[in-house]
Amino acid sequence: MKILCCNRAKVGVRKFYEKQNDLVEAWKEDEKVLTTTVDHAAQAEKDQRVKVWDTRLATITIILNVFLIAAKTTAAILSDSLSVVASVVDSGFIIITWLMTVREQIPLLIGKTADPQLINRIVNVAISHDDRIKHLDTVYVYHFGANFLVELHVVMDREISLCDAHDVSETLQNKLEQLSFVERAFVHCDYQFDGDEHV
Helix, strand or coil, X not given: CHHHHHHHXXXXXXXXXXXXXXXXXXXXXXXXXXXXXXXXXXXXXXXXXXXXXXXXXXXXHHHHHHHHHHHHHHHHHHHCCHHHHHHHHHHHHHHHHHHHXXXXXXXXXXXXXXXXXXXXXXXXXXXXXXXXXXXXXXXXEEEECCEEEEEEEEEECCCCCHHHHHHHHHHHHHHHHCCCCEEEEEEEEECCXXXXXXX
């Protein structure tokens, strides 16, 4: 009887410590996920601050360059100096290259549509993702800064459960966001193929 009680006590103590180890492991996993999420959020915030600062700096630079070219042009006209003419040409070159950069970057900032090859790649990822996806209703891929924003409307059978539809669309969203050129993806589920993005 005494041996049986000791064995039960040992089993109880062992189970207690196993539960404690499980809790510690779960805590480590939660901490790892939280740290990763915080790191991504902090990096995104830092990147946003850098972009804002770069935009302000570029605006200040162009304003100063316009002012300087006006001053240098006036000085060149009044002084007949070759160095002043050279500096006017230099300022003009800087302004032209800045304007070319603006012309290149503005479409990316206002949401230019992606190239057809890129859209086809996203369509292929979506279609091959799960057999329960019957059709793609609408696909939008457009610039969101340097990367792309993806909006995808998938059509599934109307009899599929909400849980299954959610799991399919969420895993597709995660798969799309793993692509290096995708900033954010949105996946909407439909049960009919109608082409209306607001249904």
